[in-house]
Amino acid sequence: xxxxxxxxxxxxxxxxxxxxxxxxxxxxxxxxxxxxxxxxxxxxxxxxxxxxxxxxxxxxxxxxxxxxxxxxxxxxxxxxxxxxxxxxxxxxxxxxxxxxxxxxxxxxxxxxxxxxxxxxxxxxxxxxxxxxxxxxxxxxxxxxxxxxxxxxxxxxxxxxxxxxxxxxxxxxxxxxxxxxxxxxxxxxxxxxxxxxxxxxxxxxxxxxxxxxxxxxxxxxxxxxxxxxxxxxxxxxxxxxxxxxxxxxxxxxxxxxxxxxxxxxxxxxxxxxxxxxxxxxxxxxxxxxxxxxxxxxxxxxxxxxxxxxxxxxxxxxxxxxxxxxxxxxxxxxxxxxxxxxxxxxxxxxxxxxxxxxxxxxxxxxxxxxxxxxxxxxxxxxxxxxxxxxxxxxxxxxxxxxxxxxxxxxxx
Amino acid sequence: xxxxxxxxxxxxxxxxxxxxxxxxxxxxxxxxxxxxxxxxxxxxxxxxxxxxxxxxxxxxxxxxxxxxxxxxxxxxxxxxxxxxxxxxxxxxxxxxxxxxxxxxxxxxxxxxxxxxxxxxxxxxxxxxxxxxxxxxxxxxxxxxxxxxxxxxxxxxxxxxxxxxxxxxxxxxxxxxxxxxxxxxxxxxxxxxxxxxxxxxxxxxxxxxxxxxxxxxxxxxxxxxxxxxxxxxxxxxxxxxxxxxxxxxxx
Ligand SMILES: Nc1ncnc2c1ncn2[C@@H]1O[C@H](COP(=O)(O)OP(=O)(O)OP(=O)(O)O)[C@@H](O)[C@H]1O
Ligand SMILES: [Mg+2]
Numbered sequence: 013x014x015x016x017x018x019x020x021x022x023x024x025x026x027x028x029x030x031x032x033x034x035x036x037x038x039x040x041x042x043x044x045x046x047x048x049x050x051x052x053x054x055x056x057x058x059x060x061x062x063x064x065x066x067x068x069x070x071x072x073x074x075x076x077x078x079x080x081x082x083x084x085x086x087x088x089x090x091x092x093x094x095x096x097x098x099x100x101x102x103x104x105x106x107x108x109x110x111x112x113x114x115x116x117x118x119x120x121x122x123x124x125x126x127x128x129x130x131x132x133x134x135x136x137x138x139x140x141x142x143x144x145x146x147x148x149x150x151x152x153x154x155x156x157x158x159x160x161x162x163x164x165x166x167x168x169x170x171x172x173x174x175x176x177x178x179x180x181x182x183x184x185x186x187x188x189x190x191x192x193x194x195x196x197x198x199x200x201x202x203x204x205x206x207x208x209x210x211x212x213x214x215x216x217x218x219x220x221x222x223x224x225x226x227x228x229x230x231x232x233x234x235x236x237x238x239x240x241x242x243x244x245x246x247x248x249x250x251x252x253x254x255x256x257x258x259x260x261x262x263x264x265x266x267x268x269x270x271x272x273x274x275x276x277x278x279x280x281x282x283x284x285x286x287x288x289x290x291x292x293x294x295x296x297x298x299x300x301x302x303x304x305x306x307x308x309x310x311x312x313x314x315x316x317x318x319x320x321x322x323x324x325x326x327x328x329x330x331x332x333x334x335x336x337x338x339x340x341x342x343x344x345x346x347x348x349x350x351x352x353x354x355x356x357x358x359x360x361x362x363x364x365x366x367x368x369x370x371x372x373x374x375x376x377x378x379x380x381x382x383x384x385x386x387x388x389x390x391x392x393x394x395x396x397x398x399x400x401x402x403x404x405x406x407x408x409x410x411x412x413x414x415x416x417x418x419x420x421x422x
Numbered sequence: 423x424x425x426x427x428x429x430x431x432x433x434x435x436x437x438x439x440x441x442x443x444x445x446x447x448x449x450x451x452x453x454x455x456x457x458x459x460x461x462x463x464x465x466x467x468x469x470x471x472x473x474x475x476x477x478x479x480x481x482x483x484x485x486x487x488x489x490x491x492x493x494x495x496x497x498x499x500x501x502x503x504x505x506x507x508x509x510x511x512x513x514x515x516x517x518x519x520x521x522x523x524x525x526x527x528x529x530x531x532x533x534x535x536x537x538x539x540x541x542x543x544x545x546x547x548x549x550x551x552x553x554x555x556x557x558x559x560x561x562x563x564x565x566x567x568x569x570x571x572x573x574x575x576x577x578x579x580x581x582x583x584x585x586x587x588x589x590x591x592x593x594x595x596x597x598x599x600x601x602x603x604x605x606x607x608x609x610x611x612x613x614x615x616x617x618x619x620x621x622x623x624x625x626x627x628x629x630x631x632x633x634x635x636x637x638x639x640x641x642x643x644x645x646x647x648x649x650x651x652x653x654x655x656x657x658x659x660x661x662x663x664x665x666x667x668x669x670x671x672x
Contacts, residue, residue, distance in 0.1 A: 368475065368476070369512050370512060370514055372474050372475070372496060372512075373508070373511075373512035373514065373566075374514075374517075374522075375473075375495065375496040375497040375500070376472050376473075376474075376496050376497075376500055376505075376506050376508075377497075377500055377522075377525075377526035377529075377582065377586065378497050378500035378501045378526050378529040378530050378533075378586070379497055379525050379526055379529045380497050380529065381495065381497060383525070383529070384497070387517055387522075387525065388514075388517070390516070391514060391515060391516025391517045391565075392516065393516075394516040395515060395516045
């Protein structure tokens with residue numbers, strides 16, 4: 013099946029070798045299995061068994077099912093079932109150049125990365141991508157750029173593949189929003205490079221429909237003095253994973269990533285993050301908060317690697333999950349691999365429930381229990397959101413949190 | 423008229439019996455002091471009255487305004503007029519003090535079919551009452567009880583009481599942790615709330631508080647039972663002789 017798909021893709025250009033290599037590896041290995049360490053907690057067996065058809069041809073995309081209402085104002089790239097919808101997209105601001113990866117060997121090379129080729133799902137997206145897009149960012153871009161991913165369809169998978177390259181000294185705000193209907197799979201891949209002294213503010217919302225699956229892989233490579241501030245919120249999908257692999261390959265890098273996952277019913281929601289400190293004097297701060305209700309299962313896999321040369325690393329990774337029902341489950345695998353001797357690193361993962369003392373204090377003041385629970389869940393999330401300074405990130409991502417909390421009430 | 427009637431109340435946690443047959447009636451306008459050794463069940467009584475989960479009432483009844491409240495949840499009891507000033511007020515990180523107070527007031531107003539409180543009116547009211555109790559503006563802005571000193575937490579409890587205007591207030595060791603001046607301020611705050619429409623149960627170890635908040639009745643609770651009841655002079659007696667004479671006599 014995959015072979016047929018590949019035949020339709022470009023047979024020449026910078027992507028063709030990459031794609032056939034990725035296809036080869038996917039065909040050899042197949043879908044990730046429960047026995048793969050990286051997929052121990054998130055089982056894709058039923059998804060793999062469904063033989064989803066990759067959506068690869070813009071001409072045959074049925075966009076009718078994709079909800080294209082409520083698009084954000086301003087500069088936006090709209091990807092319907094993984095492909096750019098030129099009609100719905102708008103012009104990029106000054107300093108941002110949109111290219112097709114098939115025509116841009118330099119940006120296409122960002123995808124030639126073991127972090128993607130070795131990834132059980134990302135390599136499928138590389139193999140079957142219909143078109144890849146790239147953003148080349150230079151200078152200080154003040155207007156935020158939206159990536160709007162809209163998916164629809166049953167028994168099909170969509171594979172948006174993109175590259176965002178911030179040149180040295182560039183800065184921008186990138187706001188991603190993923191939503192979709194039907195029981196298909198969205199498997200977006202994004203490769204980001206943040207050049208020396210460049211700064212990226214990034215918010216990501218995963219609000220897929222309840223039946224969909226979402227397996228997203230973002231890789232990022234940061235150079236000297238680069239800055240990253242990220243806020244990621246996920247609420248959607250039957251099975252979902254948001255995976256970030258971040259390599260700090262320069263000095264004096266500052267990275268902050270705040271991640272919230274909110275799951276209920278039978279959702280399986282996975283947050284996987286790897287921060288790889290390769291050079292000295294960098295700071296990384298990752299805060300993860302999960303709220304789980306009903307029979308939901310949350311997975312947090314966090315790993316911080318500090319290479320031998322990465323002295324004076326300040327690396328933190330802290331995950332807390334809040335279980336609202338007796339039937340939900342939180343799996344956590346925090347890992348710290350330190351090869352340098354002069355570092356300040358901390359990591360941890362805790363799982364807890366709402367505190368009965370807190371609940372009683374609120375209800376003893378006349379506040380009904382459901383409302384009291386709501387207040388405490390918000391409080392659980394509030395202290396991490398205080399860490400996020402960029403209003404643009406909050407105003408992009410927090411309505412999704414509010415909507416989730418609102419549906420909890422009902 | 424009887425505001426709170428506690429009838430042969432037995433309560434346990436798990437299989438440990440803690441309250442072993444308490445009888446007590448508090449009429450409107452009265453202040454009852456409860457004294458008793460550590461671990462005698464005073465806080466337990468306050469929790470059972472206010473409807474905390476985890477306690478089994480195995481016998482007896484609690485009536486508020488003539489109606490049994492045993493089946494009511496803590497929040498329903500609070501909206502029916504019950505208020506507990508905690509011995510150990512609870513810190514709520516991430517819960518803003520002002521929205522907490524507003525939420526509590528609005529919960530009550532909703533029940534009474536009133537609109538939510540006007541925000542300006544609310545802020546004015548909090549400020550005014552806070553000032554009287556020596557609660558600093560800056561404390562109001564913080565998360566509930568977070569970073570408050572022991573004494574500040576106690577003042578904040580009384581501020582909540584002043585805002586919620588309960589008909590039956592239970593004050594569990596409100597004096598502990600207060601310095602001499604604060605004790606005076608807080609007592610004045612409590613006295614200002616005394617009146618014909620409110621009943622109070624004041625739990626304390628010390629006569630000192632009762633010099634300020636003069637009780638109509640004093641009860642000695644030990645081993646989950648009321649061993650003796652009397653007027654304010656009973657508290658003076660306790661101060662002099664301790665509890666052993668009462669316990670031995672029982
Ligand atoms: N959760 C619990 N499980 C088991 N026993 C408990 C629990 N809570 C309280 N107790 C016991 O119940 C008894 C009464 O406790 P309570 O806190 O009501 O005492 P108190 O009179 O308020 O004491 P103090 O003067 O020290 O505040 C004590 O023996 C205590 O150990
Ligand atoms: Mg006590």
